[in-house]
Amino acid sequence: MRKKHTTGKVADTTLTYIILLAVAFVFFFPCLWLILASFSKSGTIYSFDGFFPQEYSLASFKKLFTDTAMYNYPKWFFNTLFVAAGSCVLGTFLTILTAYTMSRYQFRARKPIMKTTMVLGMFPSFMGMIAVYLLMTQFNLINHLWGLVLIYSAGAPMGYLTQKGFFDTISKAIDEAARIDGATNFQVFRKIHLPLSKPIIVYTALTSFTWPWSDFILPKLLLKEKDLYTVAVGLMSLDETEFARFAAGSVFIAVPIVLLYFCLVKNMVNGMAAGAVKG
DSSP, X not given: OHHHHHHHHHHHHHHHHHHHHHHHXXXXXXXXXXXXXXXXXXXXXXXXXXXXXXXXXXXXXXXXXXXXXXXXXXXHHHHHHHXXXXXXXXXXXXXXXXXXXXXXXXXTTHXXXXXXXXXXXXXXXXXXXXXXXXXXXXXXXXXXXXXXXXXXXXXXXXXXXHHHHHHXXXXXXXXXXXXXXXXXXXXXXXXXXXXXXXXHHHHHHHHHHHHHHHOOHHHHHHOOSGGGOOHHHHHHTSOGGGHHHHHHHHHXXXXXXXXXXXXXXXXXXXXXXXXXXXO
16 A cells, blocks of 8 residues: 555655646746847858758857947947836836835825725726826827836836735834834835845845836837837837847847846845745
8 A cells, every 4th residue: 555655655756857848848948049049150040950940150149249330239238228227226126115114004095095906907008008108298208218226116016916925024122122211204214124135135126127127018119219219119110031130139139137046046036935925
């Protein structure tokens, strides 16, 4: 009986690993194909031998950074970095303040605001694109990278619930003890809560950075000049014969965000786990 149970457990474990490997392969294969395509010597997808290039070369990566007359990838990269970094700093600041306020303070409009933001969060963001475009036109922010930074930052606090859940886990007795000792509300936030909130701040910063880093719709809507393109918009403007350059640009733009995730993933996971305890 025991042997039969052991055999069944081994078979179940083996089947589980086979399924997981199959799923992993399905997700990994497009990434592998894109990486190999970026090293294509011909530069066009029409010369591929089946799925993969016939010959490999580093010419696509060299061309990506040197041939900037029509497709200025370095300029697009720094535009994207500017928008993502600005949105990260401002969006993180606004999201943390919003979450802290909704967690630690009681006021009449608190519950209605929470319900409203939850309902609005059910609708896809592109539904408001026409309104956003009209507003940006009125404020003369079309073809301005700062316009993108302001939109991303303004939308970031809508996702404050995870951060609020993190602050809910911090005992309010700490706040009361600090106020008895004469600390102001700002001192309680700066000297007590911020040091305790490193995991959720890292998580918020990463999510605030990755959204504008890879977004296509909003930059395409607001940026009309080629020199102001972000990488996502710029790569989509490449000619179909420049597929290897497109693949090389896609691979290179993924490197910074992958490095950030590997460096900060521990804090990110801790922040997500702690924020999910309470809503």
